[in-house]
Amino acid sequence: MKWKKIRTALLLVVSTAVLASCGSSSSSSKSSKYTTTGDATSGTYQGVIKNGKYQTSKSRGVNVAQNDNTFNLKSFESGLVNVSKKVFSTKSYIFQEGQYLNTSTVENWLGRESKSNKTGLNPKKGKTDGKRNPIYVQQIEEQDYMKQSGDNLKLHGITIGIGLNSVDYYQKKTDGPKYTQKISDAALRAYGQETAQKVLNRMRQKKGLKNVPIVIALYKQASNDSLVGGTFFEYSSNSGTKLSSWKQMNIKNAVYPKASDSTTSNSNGQTDNNTFDNFKTQVQSFFPNLSGVTAQAQYKDGNLSGMHITVTTQFYSETEITSFTQYIAQAAVKYLPSGIPIDIKIQSAQDMQAFVYRDSGQSKFSSHVFDSY
Amino acid sequence: MKWKKIRTALLLVVSTAVLASCGSSSSSSKSSKYTTTGDATSGTYQGVIKNGKYQTSKSRGVNVAQNDNTFNLKSFESGLVNVSKKVFSTKSYIFQEGQYLNTSTVENWLGRESKSNKTGLNPKKGKTDGKRNPIYVQQIEEQDYMKQSGDNLKLHGITIGIGLNSVDYYQKKTDGPKYTQKISDAALRAYGQETAQKVLNRMRQKKGLKNVPIVIALYKQASNDSLVGGTFFEYSSNSGTKLSSWKQMNIKNAVYPKASDSTTSNSNGQTDNNTFDNFKTQVQSFFPNLSGVTAQAQYKDGNLSGMHITVTTQFYSETEITSFTQYIAQAAVKYLPSGIPIDIKIQSAQDMQAFVYRDSGQSKFSSHVFDSY
Structure with a gap:
């Protein structure tokens, strides 16, 4: 983990603490009242406002720290909204930032699997020579899709994006030279599909998510020097615990x-x-x-x-x-x-x-x- | 003159030279062809294109170097267009960047009057103690207003803005501390009106400008630390050599x-x-x-x-x-x-x-x- 990432992570801890204290003061009002950012132009989602405040993501900002190339960040998030539109119509669904995966969960998932981080979705490091296992999973984003239900909003769908490296950047020691490890399309796809099944299993174990439709979409990250971000290449729309078939997306930048x-x-x-x-x-x-x-x-x-x-x-x-x-x-x-x-x-x-x-x-x-x- | 200004002036000399060479290559085509930037939304002017190129100001960029506060720059130029609209209707006139005052003319005018700079519009310096004469005139902009005349465009009006300091910033020696000298509204108005008469006389002596309507507008510069630019406070619309009466503008930021x-x-x-x-x-x-x-x-x-x-x-x-x-x-x-x-x-x-x-x-x-x- 680079210093920049650590520093950003620290900032996030602080801001999350601030957010948490804001949250508790507002939730002390008895009836939680939902409204939306409303008046969205056709073809875009309205967003959820809770007690007059925008409902921010529980893992807010993690992906900012995960992307050295901001094009990857923006195109990942906008692209994921576009994938969602294929399944959850903008006419009947309302967008909510992810509320089920929090900062520490996502940060652990983005790490390597190890004794101290059993939920890491990336492989153990392996040897530092040619046999090193790369970091495949670079960013993860959850988006929730809600429907009006009386005075309240009810979750009717979740979309999860998994950003997979086409190039992994690493250092052998802190402040040492930077190395790159390329990952083939076939390898990142295979790893992404395997990861998607793990993520689906974990989501299904969460309270209230047993039967909610969960869309999982795979994104190929562009290299850090690219002047355009990466693209989503496939998604699967799931009602159960076993991954459905993948639908291909032919998007090129x-x-x-x-x-x-x-x-x-x-x-x-x-x-x-x-x-x-x-x-x-x-x-x-x-x-x-x-x-x-x-x-x-x-x-x-x-x-x-x-x-x-x-x-x-x-x-x-x-x-x-x-x-x-x-x-x-x-x-x-x-x-x-x-x-x-x-x-x-x-x-x-x-x-x-x-x-x-x-x-x-x-x-x-x-x-x-x-x-x- | 501060180093920043000198450096910008040098850049301008270079870019003007480049422009000049561009100009000569295009003017070698026999028929000079005018078009406009066209399709302007209602209430805005179309701009002049000559031989496929935008007709830039002959004193292009001088005011960039004259303003440490870019709010003064933008509001001066937009404000001058708004003054012009009071006299030259956007329906029948076409906007052209100033073609009669070139870079060296404007730079000389913006200097102090001296043996080596007889056209300087600012007063001799005076003593460096309390009796120092401030720089009143900080920026000057010419805008031309054209009408279609057969295949050509003909000049039908000129607007000149004079930007007057409410605060003059100066150093007693290069790299020395910065001092300020405040200028009252009455003083900057009086100096502006006097300057306007000089400018009108000089314009009338230029070829082709004897009978063209010339609007002169006075602008009070905001201080360098202001978060908003200055404002035009009066203008006079002239057909002859003697300044007509001033029309007041009540604009506040x-x-x-x-x-x-x-x-x-x-x-x-x-x-x-x-x-x-x-x-x-x-x-x-x-x-x-x-x-x-x-x-x-x-x-x-x-x-x-x-x-x-x-x-x-x-x-x-x-x-x-x-x-x-x-x-x-x-x-x-x-x-x-x-x-x-x-x-x-x-x-x-x-x-x-x-x-x-x-x-x-x-x-x-x-x-x-x-x-x-």
Whole structure:
């Protein structure tokens, strides 16, 4: 465990203690009252508010400490919500942060199995030479899905994501050099499926979870130097104690512009890279001193399903940013693929200066310049 | 002149040289072709594109170097656009960055008058003790307003903003301690009006500017430690060489929550501070570990005309941010004033995480979470 992780873990202990004391003061009011964050746009879940406070995860922040690459963190959590949507409709279910796995449970699970940590989901270390067993399980997230039941909310489903390393980073001694150990897709999948069965067994033993539908989804972590996060590749939806069959998810992430020496696995990717290059060239020739135009793209079943674009510029004046934002909104319509959600951050060294976006289901781009009085 | 300013000035020389070379290559094409950044939302100007490139200011970036407080920079430029809208309708005029005052001209104007700098708009230094003359004129910005004329665009108006210090910061020797010299409202207004006449005379002597309407607007700079920028307080719209009468602008900025020992100059401000405090309390009690909820507010003629709110939070998870954003959008409708533009940045230490806003003329709040693949 790296120092950064330990330090974050300590912070979490402190903040959890603060949270716990907040919790007890609010639960002293007699009737626990649930409301939701409400008015969610279609296709997103409402969240649970208990006694006027947001119901935070019982293992809040553990995954922040587990990810050196924040892209893995964000895409893991958003991706898990997307897996959940396949099983628990946003119309009838309400989202609640995980309440069954607490910080110490998840931290123990993420460790290696040992005499002092019998619940560790990662293998014993083995030898430190070539035979070392890697850390497979890097992060775990629980999400609860609720339904209204009279004045109360009742649990009707749980989704658990398991993040599996494609590269394990380790040190042979503290402050020593860093080593990497690659894990093949086949190996991480096999280990993930085995782990999923263990997790399902453990969940079923918890009070009230005997018959609740439990979805378990496997995620392949991107490497720490990746400019885009990893992806979920399969999930199983379970009503009993034995894992049901796995449903495959064909999701691929890409970064544009592609390095000139990279090979593209599908022809769509090549076309989209050319399309993006065209947009990039237009924007860069329009506006002097842009330092970068890059994109994260995601494919579902081979089709481009969305893009996050970042344009980095030097800040010269607010009027330039305003004009530039108008131009980008125009160029986006003209040069970028239609029918998918796209957002474009216009960023200077210090701050986001402006923002152009088209959400899922919208036909027009909206824009906003971050002005100041 | 501070080192930071000199360094920025050097950067500008380099980038101006780069720009100049770009300019000459594009102007070698025979017909200069103008288009606009187009499709501007109602109430905003379109900007000028020449030969496919954005027409940047001839004094691009000078004001970046002149402002230690970026709030002064942004509010000066946006404020000047708002002054222009009073005279040049967004329906019939097109915005162009200033093309008549170049970098060296503006830099000379911003200096003190001396043998080597006869065009300096600031007074000779005087003695270094109590009798020192302050730097009054801190920044100058030119904006051009164009109309379509056949295939071309023709200049139909110029707006010039003059930013006047309310506090002048200086050092008696390089790397020495910093001193401040306060300037009264009466003194900065008198000096600004005198300067405006000089600027008008100089503009009238430039080729093609003899009869063009020239608006000159005076801006009072906020202090360097202010959490909100300064404001324009008067402008004059001129067709000849003698300054016309000044039209007053009653604009005030405020920061909420107010410090408990601050006195509020108007009762609206006190009410709005209470309203904002209420919103802040709601949001903070809802969501644990928020480190701050602050706002910039602007008043026109005593009425609240808009707010920029920043909510600072620690990043725990993407799902929390999503729920929090939903909640903020709901709380904004419930607790914040209706009928005015408001934007709310949800910010972690590193990045903007999400964003809720209601633009001018919109009745509903929109929101966006900055997700990642």
